[in-house]
Amino acid sequence: MKHLLSINDLSKVDAISILDTAQELARVSDGPMKKLPTLRGRTIVNLFAEDSTRTRISFEAAAKRLSADVINFSSKGSSISKGESLKDTAQTLQAMGADAVIIRHSASGAAQRLADSKWMSGSVINAGDGTHEHPSQALLDAFTIRKHLSKGADDLTGLRVAIVGDVLHSRVARSNVLLLSKLGAQVVLVAPPTLLPVGVESWPCQISYDLDEVIANVDAIMMLRIQLERMSEMYFPNAREYSRYFGLNSDRIRAMKAGAIVMHPGPMNRGLEITADAADGARSVIVEQVANGVSIRMAILYLLLAGNQEFAETGVSS
């Protein structure tokens, strides 16, 4: 495997291998010497054609802990903001000898275009493309869920996960539905009908319009960010009504079953899709998701760049 563009690129075995590798690498990160020499001399480019803080920093930290050279290439103040095409940008990065490009882009499919084109030869890692996918986010979410709830199993069989909010525009939701179901979890999407795509019935998950009906029966609940401009686009009448039906508040936290966890990919709109006490309460693993993100991204870089073997053949080297 050369690229990571979509969860569809991964078999169940591949996905578990990434989670296991991340677990090993997390142990290293907890130790006194955080840095591994694995990717010394390799050049990794963070091509962020869309604003992002946590994903870019997370990939940067992951690459640096593996001793790679990291070049950050963001839209603001770069040739992208001057209207340079993706093709020209890719050819420039190729000429500079990038071994891997981590791309965040507002266009769905941008990562696949980069990988399928002859514009560059390095690995392409999708760090979020439009409203398509965000595979590293789903992997870190699965890692977090497994760590808390799998009781030692290597997959998520028997667990039930709700993903709540703007599914229509969410790459996090698309990647998570694919990955969590692949790992054996039962996924239920909860959203107003306006924020579910036409065609969602073909996805490997259940659909609900009623959060209160779902909340008592899930092991993990993942809240999606609601962008305020969705209101002017008439997806829902106003923020208050959205919060009332689809927000996570203390009443709903109390309705959850014992041990159930609260997740959010960030950045949060406190007071809209999640209240402060829900975000900061005992069930919340939101801050831990960020830490797990670094381990997962180390594992992705490690498995894509450090060996030429297929994922499935790559044993976890500790």
Added chain:
Amino acid sequence: MKNSNYLLTGLTLPNGSKSDIAISDGKITQIAPNLSAAEGFTKVDLSGSVALPGLVDLHTHLREPGKEDAETVLSGSMAAAKGGFVAVSAMANTSPVADTAGVVEQVFALGQSAGFVDVFPIGAVTQGLNGEKLAEIGAMADSRAKVRVFSDDGSCVFDPLVMRRALEYVKKFDGVIAQHAQDPRLTQGAQMNEGEISSRIGLKGWPAVAEEAIIARDILLADHVQSRLHICHLTTAGGVDIIRWAKARGISVTAEVTPHHLLLTDESALSYDPIFKVNPPLRTQKDVEALREGLADGTIDIVATDHAPHPAEAKECEWQEAAFGMLGLESALSIINQTMVATGLMNWESVADRMSYAPAKIARYVQHGQVLTVGAAANITIINPALTYRVDRDLVASRSRNTPFHGMDLQGAVTATFFRGHPTFLNGKLTSVHQGTSERAGN
């Protein structure tokens, strides 16, 4: 002076009978089996091929004036001749827009001087294609270009009052409004057919209802004012049903389908390769089947190419940044052979109707769409249905290379086109009626 007498032998006519065809001075002089070549006739052996009345395209983007990097009237005319066409209809969305007599006369004249096909300009319905004020429809109809088809193609005439007025106004000279049926509110930012595939790959959906609602509205308007409506590039099963209903009621509506909508589906978008990005979008297999059925039973009157050339940079990018449209002229007849004839859905007489008689009749191109018969203008398209070839975008006659069929094996190749008795395409060579231009054409 070059020989203008040809004896074409070994042909099958649209009605299935075997025949030879003799051409002299631009007309068909004999049509019968086993003709012998008189002196001065060039004999062309076309055994195994089918002779069709010269093809007429009602929907062509030639890009000139304004986008000559993508196509010119000359290069588009050559692509048309290579695809078996003898007449094309140049859409109005040029720069400047064809909304005045001056622009349509210019395009018409460019077609005449190119000399590969008749280029009939389509006039804009509204000024600048803005959908607000009527363009100079009467002046375009009265111009040397004698425009009879009006369309804002690329944009929908969305305001129902503007559409009503346009439908009424063209009755004065027996014109027709060709509507690009697309509700702009329901398709803001839309990228591809809205359905399972769009939900998975995160491209903004283009619902079928955005097309069907406009078709239904305009059919009712056309009925109310008793005018002629033509629906451009029909793509949905629901649209076919609505047209079928309207025809059963005797409403004066005609419809076209493109070759690409008869062959490709929205699954092409899974590659994110914008070579498959087109307006209206590729739909589902169910729609493809309904379109084929509609074309076969005559609900859909004609095939039109919507030939839409674009320069390389318009497609070498992210899907959502890319331009809509694909080449169509050179591959159209092959695709109709493959999807409709080879499948047994249509015979060659029906192909002659959908690609020659009917489009000429809708557009009132009185010298085209004639049955192959003695005395008729020698506009003849020859296809060898058994010949399979691989499409190569580097060998197209068009100035652009954006064919979605690159690398695909297509069944049925156009081997010759006669335009008023002149072989515009023969033995792999394109030749203008002015005989000045000659260029090798690929397969």
